[in-house]
Amino acid sequence: MLAVPAFGALVAEPLFVMADSAIVGHLGTAQLAGLGVASALLMTAVSVFVFLAYATTAAVARRVGAGDLPSAIRQGMDGIWLALLLGAAVVAVVLPTAPAIIDLFGASETATPYAITYLRISTLGIPAMLIVLAATGVLRGLQDTKTPLYVAVGGFVANGVLNVVLVYGAGLGIAGSAWGTVIAQCGMAAVYLAVVLRGARRHGASLRPDAAGIRASAQAGVPLLVRTLSLRAILMIATAVAARLGDSDIAAHQIILSLWSLLAFALDAIAIAGQAIIGRYLGAGDTQGAREVCRRMVQWGIAAGFVLGALVIIARPALLPLFTSDATVKDAALPALVLVALAQPICGIVFVLDGVLMGAGDGPYLAWAMVVTLAVFTPAALLVPALGGGLTALWATMTLMMTVRMLTLWFRTRSGRWVVTGASR
Numbered sequence: 001m002l003a004v005p006a007f008g009a010l011v012a013e014p015l016f017v018m019a020d021s022a023i024v025g026h027l028g029t030a031q032l033a034g035l036g037v038a039s040a041l042l043m044t045a046v047s048v049f050v051f052l053a054y055a056t057t058a059a060v061a062r063r064v065g066a067g068d069l070p071s072a073i074r075q076g077m078d079g080i081w082l083a084l085l086l087g088a089a090v091v092a093v094v095l096p097t098a099p100a101i102i103d104l105f106g107a108s109e110t111a112t113p114y115a116i117t118y119l120r121i122s123t124l125g126i127p128a129m130l131i132v133l134a135a136t137g138v139l140r141g142l143q144d145t146k147t148p149l150y151v152a153v154g155g156f157v158a159n160g161v162l163n164v165v166l167v168y169g170a171g172l173g174i175a176g177s178a179w180g181t182v183i184a185q186c187g188m189a190a191v192y193l194a195v196v197l198r199g200a201r202r203h204g205a206s207l208r209p210d211a212a213g214i215r216a217s218a219q220a221g222v223p224l225l226v227r228t229l230s231l232r233a234i235l236m237i238a239t240a241v242a243a244r245l246g247d248s249d250i251a252a253h254q255i256i257l258s259l260w261s262l263l264a265f266a267l268d269a270i271a272i273a274g275q276a277i278i279g280r281y282l283g284a285g286d287t288q289g290a291r292e293v294c295r296r297m298v299q300w301g302i303a304a305g306f307v308l309g310a311l312v313i314i315a316r317p318a319l320l321p322l323f324t325s326d327a328t329v330k331d332a333a334l335p336a337l338v339l340v341a342l343a344q345p346i347c348g349i350v351f352v353l354d355g356v357l358m359g360a361g362d363g364p365y366l367a368w369a370m371v372v373t374l375a376v377f378t379p380a381a382l383l384v385p386a387l388g389g390g391l392t393a394l395w396a397t398m399t400l401m402m403t404v405r406m407l408t409l410w411f412r413t414r415s416g417r418w419v420v421t422g423a424s425r
Contacts, residue, residue, distance in 0.1 A: 002140075002276055003300075005149040007269035009136070011262075019156070023163045024177050031174045034114025037102060042122055045090060046129050047232065051224035052083050053137040055217060057275045058361045059424070060141025065283025066423035073205040076138030076196060078213035082221075083134035085214070087127025094123045114174045121178035128182070128189035135192035140276050142199075151191050159184035223363030230370040234377050234401060241381050241394055248326070249391045252333035255323045256395065260340055263308050267348050270300055271355025278359030285421040290360075294413060297352045305348030312341035336395040343399045346406050353409035360418040361425035369408035377401040 020039065025032045056079035063072035094101065102115045136148045162183055166176030200207055235257070242253035274297050281290040312319070316337055320330045357366055380397040383389075412418055 002143065002145045002273035003269040005145040006140070006272040007266055009145065009148040009152040010265045010269060010272075019160045020163060020177050020181060023160075023167055024174055027167070027173055030108075030110040031114045033108065033111035034116075035118055035174060035177070037111065037115040038118040038122065041101065041119060042126070044232070045094075045126065046133070048225065048228055049083075049086060049130055049133060050228055051221035052079055052086075052130055052133040053140070054224050054275065054358050055079070055220040055361075055363070056134050056137030057140040057272070058279045058359050059217070059220065060138055061143070061276050061279025061359060062283035062361070062425070063423050064142060065280035065286075067284075068423055069199075070203045070205040071423065072141065073138070073196065073200050073203055074210075075213065075217075076134070076141065077200065077205065077207055078210060078217045079134040079137060080131055080193070080196065081209045082214050082217045083130035084127055087130040090126050090130075091123055094126075095120060098123070118174050118178045121175055122181055125182035125185040128185040131189040132185065132192055135189070135196055138196055139192075140272060141279065143276055143280065145272065145276075147195060151188050154191070155184050155188040158187055220361065220363060223367035224358070226367035227363070227370040230367075230374045234374055237378060237381050238394060238398060241384055242391065244385045245390060245394070248328045248332050249394075251324065251326070251329045252336065252391055253394070255320065255329070255333050256336050256340060256391075258323075259312070259319065259337065260398075263312070263340075263344060263347065264351070266308060267301065267304060267344075267351040268355075270297060270304060270348075271351040271358075273297070274352055274355030275359035278356050279361070282360055282419065282421050283423055287419050287421060290419060291416075294353075294356050297356065298349060301348030301352035302345050303348070305345035308348075309341040309344035312337065312344070316341070332391050335392045339392060339395050339399060343402060346399070346402050350402055350405045350409060353406070353413055357409065357412060357418050360420065362412070362418045365412055365418070369405065369412070372408060373401055373404045376404050 020035060024035045056076055059075045059079070060072045063069070063075055098116050098119045099112075102112055102119060132151075139145070139147050159181055162180030163177050166172050166180050167174070168176075170176055172179065197207065199205075239250075239253065239257070242250045245253075274294075277293050277297075278290055281287075281293060316334065319337070320333055324330060324333075354366070377397060377400065380400055381394065384393045384397060387393075
């Protein structure tokens with residue numbers, strides 16, 4: 001009940017980018033190239049702050065389990081205030097430096113003006129994006145994943161309509177696409193705030209910013225930030241290595257990475273359910289229930305991994321032609337895709353245990369484990385081109401990376417050190 005709506009909400013953000021790309025793509029190649037650079041920067045910036053959702057989910061769920069709803073909502077408000085402060089800081093940095101940032105990423109002379117325009121306007125929506133992350137964490141902690149799904153669907157539809165009207169109807173071009181996204185994100189943030197504020201009034205929770213609470217939210221988020229940055233570094237290294245293998249390999253890598261990311265969304269939905277449920281059990285002091293839920297969700301993760309892997313194997317003849325007609329790219333992608341499919345049960349375990357430890361508030365261990373994983377993956381990946389390996393060898397190192405993650409997370413859950421009860425860790 002928690003995981004299925006969570007999956008729908010997870011895929012909304014990539015759909016925003018896809019809709020923008022489809023609409024802007026008809027303006028011209030330079031506009032689409034500019035959008036590609038700017039949207040990649042925005043997605044990276046927002047993904048770095050995903051801890052706002054994760055840390056808030058765990059903290060709110062614990063207080064829900066302890067039966068203290070006013071405190072749970074108060075904790076959620078601290079996360080939202082932190083999101084607003086971080087969003088304002090990002091806007092202050094990016095607005096004046098947008099040209100330099102775009103230039104750093106090597107956009108062409110024709111694409112650069114469009115990239116700068118889109119980045120500057122879209123940056124104004126970052127505070128709303130971060131509020132959406134934090135408020136989503138509040139609702140997940142309250143065991144509500146349906147409301148985020150409804151808001152995500154509404155935001156996606158609004159974004160599409162606004163983009164068409166502003167880009168073509170108002171003749172604003174790529175600027176219209178950026179403004180459409182900003183307005184849609186602000187609308188989503190407003191809906192979330194209305195829901196949270198209604199809950200705060202109902203339970204008598206204070207809405208005023210609390211310095212100690214905001215500081216505590218930031219401290220809880222730092223380890224998860226380290227974890228996220230380490231994971232982003234792994235993905236960037238993999239892409240850099242693929243680029244050194246040749247044009248066909250980097251093209252095939254992008255296809256495989258897109259499919260891998262889609263599969264990750266499905267498995268991450270189970271992890272989100274794990275965050276909410278584990279936090280509630282530990283907040284209620286039910287250690288046995290938390291362990292049983294962990295075991296059951298691992299079973300769900302393995303089963304989901306087998307099902308997803310089997311679907312990829314069965315559908316692989318039809319999948320690759322959706323992305324390319326180049327026979328060389330298909331030949332490079334096919335064995336790597338099979339390897340990705342076979343690794344899905346491992347991925348299922350990783351995502352579930354990641355969610356369990358996040359729900360338990362075990363952020364410092366997650367940060368340490370991901371740094372260790374990065375240290376193992378980096379030399380293995382860099383050896384691929386040096387030893388004459390191809391894309392399949394690179395994705396073998398990605399499977400190694402997931403295996404290392406699985407082992408570090410499994411040892412932690414077996415140790416029982418994550419089982420800390422109470423309204424706060």
